Amino acid sequence: MSADQTQLAFDWSCRIMSDNGCGFPAPGLHSFLFQPMFTVGGYEFNKVMLLALVTTLVVVTFFWAAFGKAKVVPGKLQMVGEAGYDFVRRGIVYETLGKREGEKWVPFMVSLFFFIWIMNIWSVIPLAQFPVASVFSFPLVLALVVWVLWVGLTFKRHGFVGFFKNITGYDKSLGAVLPLVMVIEFFSNLLVRPFTHAVRLFANMFAGHLMLVMFTVASWYLLNSWMIPAAGVSFVMTMAMIVFELFVQAVQAYVFVLLACSYIQGALAEHH
């Protein structure tokens, strides 16, 4: 089904006011489904997984080229890599965790940032044109990793009782409402947090991709008869959305890492 709808969007005969009465092939959930490329032991391998692996390849290759033979006097590539590295290290990790505590989190946060960013950027790269993070599994995996690290660290730092005090925001001065607060905090921190952490990234990329597809398909669909100017408007919107998405992709990667850092920081903090 989804394939039909997707194919219609590329069909020359399917445009507004065409004879066959073809409706607007609107993007929808089917835009996030892909035909399997091949099957491994009953499991399907599709374009999104491929893009995820290419992301790994791109990030590692770029930083290998930049930092593989790092020099004291940097070349252009190394300079760009250093700028990105420094941005995450100083701008996010040191800012939230401090230099002393933050140092050992730098590799994790740096890889997290660039992995997410490149996953998102596929959204506007020709041929790829799909943000990997708009498939929920990928943000979820990353959010779960952060969650596991955060919970583990909280246990390690505060012990069993301390863990629950930290998680539930235990504060005697709250008095009678303390049990209520503790229940809410427990759910919000332990159960809702990883979900919102993942959904924030997922939903942004999902919506962004829908918008891009919508305007792109519309540009094509409207390209007929006296609706051609409208197609022009739609095309301009497509361009504008591409620029906007480039911005959102970077911001969402930044926000994801920033939140990860602030969760870790909460685990490091002394409960009061």
Add this chain to the structure above:
Amino acid sequence: MIANLAQLAAEEKQNPLIPAGPELLVGTIAFAIVFFFFWKKLLPNINKVLEERRAAIEGGIEEAEAMKVEAQSVLEQYKAQLAEARHEAARLRQEAQEQGATLIAEMRAEGQRQREEIVAAGHAQIEADRKVAASSLRQDVGKLATDLAGKLVGESLEDHARQSRVIDRFLDEIEDKATKAEAAR
């Protein structure tokens, strides 16, 4: 229409928030590889270089610091020498002034001495002249007085011995009077 309905049904089954196992696995592996490279190889690499760079820059700063200190000491040395030279010049000037003053004083003293000598010589000369004049005057006055007296008295007072005795007595009287008059004044 039927196809549309079927599609709707398929979309209802498709929930984007249900993760799929294979995707989770691929996502985990993809991220794990990135993290592994960053953690084990790339970031240690770049950190080493950044550390070296920091050391190099700090070394440069230290060198500059050392040079600054040296420049400072040279400047102070130079200033000290300059001050010393100024002192020396001032001392020499002072000395010259003092020497000049002594010279002038000596010359003044010498001038004074010479002037006094000249004045003294003048006085001596005048005294000698006065004495000569006085003795010659005494003879002349004696002779005149004798002549006058001879004429008045009418007798010759040629007798030399008596004559000169009278004259001397007369002149001594005059001198006495003069001396007395001077003392009285």
